[in-house]
Amino acid sequence: MLGEYRIEGRRAAEIAASVERAVGAGELEPGQLLPPMRELAAELSVNPNTVAAAYRTLRERGVIETAGRRGSRVRSKPATTGREYIRVEVPEGVRNVANGNPDPALLPPLGPAFAAAAERGDREPVLYGEPTVDPELARLARGALDADGVPDGPLAVASGSLDVIERVLAAHLRPGDTVAVEDPGWGSLLDLVPALGLRMAPMGVDDEGPLVDDVRRALASGARALIVTDRAQNPTGAAVTATRARALRAVLKDHPDTLLIEDDHGHGIVDLPLHPLAGVTHHWAFVRSVAKAYGPDLRLAVLTGDEVTVDRVGGRHRLGPGWVSLITQRAVVHLWADGVLDTTEVAAVYRRRRDRLIDALAERGVEAHGRSGLNVWIPVPDETGAVARLLHAGWAVAPGARFRMSAPQGIRVTVATLKDTEVAPLADAVARASGPGPTRDHV
Numbered sequence: 544m545l546g547e548y549r550i551e552g553r554r555a556a557e558i559a560a561s562v563e564r565a566v567g568a569g570e571l572e573p574g575q576l577l578p579p580m581r582e583l584a585a586e587l588s589v590n591p592n593t594v595a596a597a598y599r600t601l602r603e604r605g606v607i608e609t610a611g612r613r614g615s616r617v618r619s620k621p622a623t624t625g626r627e628y629i630r631v632e633v634p635e636g637v638r639n640v641a642n643g644n645p646d647p648a649l650l651p652p653l654g655p656a657f658a659a660a661a662e663r664g665d666r667e668p669v670l671y672g673e674p675t676v677d678p679e680l681a682r683l684a685r686g687a688l689d690a691d692g693v694p695d696g697p698l699a700v701a702s703g704s705l706d707v708i709e710r711v712l713a714a715h716l717r718p719g720d721t722v723a724v725e726d727p728g729w730g731s732l733l734d735l736v737p738a739l740g741l742r743m744a745p746m747g748v749d750d751e752g753p754l755v756d757d758v759r760r761a762l763a764s765g766a767r768a769l770i771v772t773d774r775a776q777n778p779t780g781a782a783v784t785a786t787r788a789r790a791l792r793a794v795l796k797d798h799p800d801t802l803l804i805e806d807d808h809g810h811g812i813v814d815l816p817l818h819p820l821a822g823v824t825h826h827w828a829f830v831r832s833v834a835k836a837y838g839p840d841l842r843l844a845v846l847t848g849d850e851v852t853v854d855r856v857g858g859r860h861r862l863g864p865g866w867v868s869l870i871t872q873r874a875v876v877h878l879w880a881d882g883v884l885d886t887t888e889v890a891a892v893y894r895r896r897r898d899r900l901i902d903a904l905a906e907r908g909v910e911a912h913g914r915s916g917l918n919v920w921i922p923v924p925d926e927t928g929a930v931a932r933l934l935h936a937g938w939a940v941a942p943g944a945r946f947r948m949s950a951p952q953g954i955r956v957t958v959a960t961l962k963d964t965e966v967a968p969l970a971d972a973v974a975r976a977s978g979p980g981p982t983r984d985h986v
Contacts, residue, residue, distance in 0.1 A: 550578070553589055558597035563606050566617055577607060577615045603719060605737040631930060633939040638965070641941040643777065645812065645917060646959040649892060650838045651883040653874065660873035675857070675866035676700050679876045684831070684845045687810075691817040693829050697853040700867045701860060702842040704808050705731055707830040711848070712739055712768065714855035715802045715826060722768040723761035725753055727920070727946040727953065729777045729806075732770065745948040748776060750914050752783035755790045762794065768802035769795070773817055775809025775835070775916025778946045778955040780897065782809075782915040788818035796823045802852075803827040808844075811836025813915045814890035826852050833875055835917070836884060843867055843875055893917060896958040903970035909977055917959045923977040926952040932976035938969060 548570045552558035565571040577583070580598060584591040598615055601607040609615045633639045681698045689695075701707045712722065718740025724732060726745030736743050744761040747754040753771055762769065771791070774782040783791070795801055803824045807817060810831045821827040828848035833841050846856060860866070878884065897913040904911045904921065913919035923929040926943045933940050933954075943953035954977075961969070 550583060550587070552587065552597070553593075555593050555596035555600060558583075558587070558589075558594060559600040559604075562597070562601055563604070566606055571617050573617050575617045577617070579614060600718060600740060603737060603742055604740050630945070631934060631939045631942065634934075637934060637937050637939050638969075639939045640956050640958070640961065640969070641939045643917065643941070643955075643957050644839065644959060645835050646892075648960075649889050650836075651878060653838060653841070653878075656874040656877035656881070656883070657870070659877050660870045663873060664870050669869045673869075675861070677869055677872040677876060679880075680845075680872045683876060683879050685847075688829070688831075688847060691819065693817075693819050693847060694822045694827075696829075696847040697850055699846045699853050699857045699860070700872060701844055701846060701856070702864070702867055703834060703844050704806050704830050704832040705735060706842075707828065707844050707846045707856070708732065708770065708804055708806065709735055709739065710856045710859060711802070711804055711828045711846075711852060712736070712741065714852060714859065716741060716767055720768070721761075721764075721766040722770060723753075723758060723766040724770050724948075725772060725776065726948045726950045727778055727943065728948075729772070730945040733946070733948065743948065745950070747950065748779055748781050750779070750781050750912055751787040752776070752781050753787075753791065755787070755794060758791060759794045762798040762801055766801070768804065770804045770806065771820060773805050773807045773809075773819065774813045774815055777916065778918050778941070778943070778953075779920040780913035780916045780918055782813065782815045783818050783820070785816075785818050788820055791820050792823050795820060799824050800826075805829045808832045808835055809916050811884065811886045812890055812893055812917070814887065814894060815915050821848075825849065828852050828856075833878075836886060836889065837875070837878055841871065841875065843871055893959065896961050899963065899966045900956065900958055900961060900970065903966050904973060907970055907974040909970070909974050913958070917957055919956045919958055920953050921956065921973060921977065922951055922953045924952065926954055929954055929973075929976045933972055936972040936976065938972050 548565050550558060551561045580594040581591050584594045602609060605618060607615050608618050631641055676698055684698060701710060721742040721744050722736050723744045723746050724736060725748045744766045746757040746761055795803060801824050803820060805820060812835050821829055826849050828846060830844050830846050832844040897919055900919055901911045901913055911919050911921045930940060930942045941955040
């Protein structure tokens with residue numbers, strides 16, 4: 544059953560770790576059947592409940608799957624391999640509207656900002672033991688947060704939104720705890736949660752954000768954390784409205800022990816107001832990344848939250864990477880202070896590109912969503928078929944499986960670089976690909 548590999552351990556955590564190491568090293572292959580729990584318990588001379596707990600941990604981490612009497616086997620794609628593997632290979636000559644990237648033409652030049660920051664670093668080298676957050680970065684970030692109604696709190700800096708979310712979850716939760724997540728939602732986050740040994744409770748999403756009844760149900764069922772994308776939700780483009788925010792805050796008020804995490808990665812590319820939820824739970828975190836507006840390689844995100852959460856994240860960060868480069872922080876300060884990016888115009892450009900595609904699809908009878916951000920989400924009855932037909936027609940789109948748990952099927956189109964002349968051909972192709980049969984070109 545397992546070939547030469549022998550599972551080891553006396554405690555559930557040790558048994559689970561033994562299996563996961565073997566999967567990571569390729570000694571246990573996808574699809575390989577694991578021993579029945581009683582059989583492995585006898586072999587290891589442990590209680591069957593210990594093996595059951597180990598297998599439960601492995602299921603929660605997405606390493607194995609169980610099919611009743613057919614037993615437990617290594618997943619064909621363990622969670623640690625990532626939803627990023629569910630992607631379309633883009634052949635030469637095919638237009639790629641699947642990648643989720645911002646338009647490079649709308650990103651500001653980084654050279655002058657980094658040159659100024661490096662020059663200061665030459666004059667005043669940063670040494671061990673110095674403050675880990677640049678004071679001017681903190682001042683500018685706090686001012687922007689205040690203007691958007693985000694509650695006051697200490698600040699920390701980490702390497703992107705996902706880095707912050709991972710550290711906040713690890714600071715408060717234990718393996719086996721449940722996290723309420725958007726469905727459809729950010730594929731990397733849907734990988735991260737089970738990789739931390741946490742369960743996921745899916746929440747439906749409409750144009751105004753997470754569905755209130757789904758959030759209420761998840762929290763009432765014991766979810767200990769809630770993760771919400773305030774604007775530019777990936778993949779649907781949802782943005783939390785004032786009405787939805789009030790309703791969600793009312794739900795959270797009934798569950799004050801919930802860990803609330805808000806991701807505002809769309810700051811700088813969105814022209815809709817922020818309606819934060821923070822302020823009604825004991826523990827909360829609000830994160831803003833600079834990646835979408837200033838460049839994906841600027842691995843910097845600002846975190847604020849309650850004192851306990853920020854202190855735990857900062858303390859753990861100091862024991863790992865230590866701090867985010869002060870040169871990078873000061874370069875971001877230059878970008879913000881010098882106003883090299885007209886965020887209003889950038890947001891308007893992305894809005895025009897989304898609206899033109901959504902309007903063109905509507906003219907062809909195709910439903911589409913995209914209130915904010917870089918993407919348009921298009922429900923389809925057969926996403927695999929739609930992706931294949933679009934690829935054949937010369938368009939590479941992202942399959943919805945990268946973003947879904949139990950949500951209906953769909954495809955994601957990134958409009959960041961979509962030209963006006965491409966809108967009609969793409970809408971025609973989507974209409975043909977998403978329908979039950981051939982359709983005529985729109986006239």
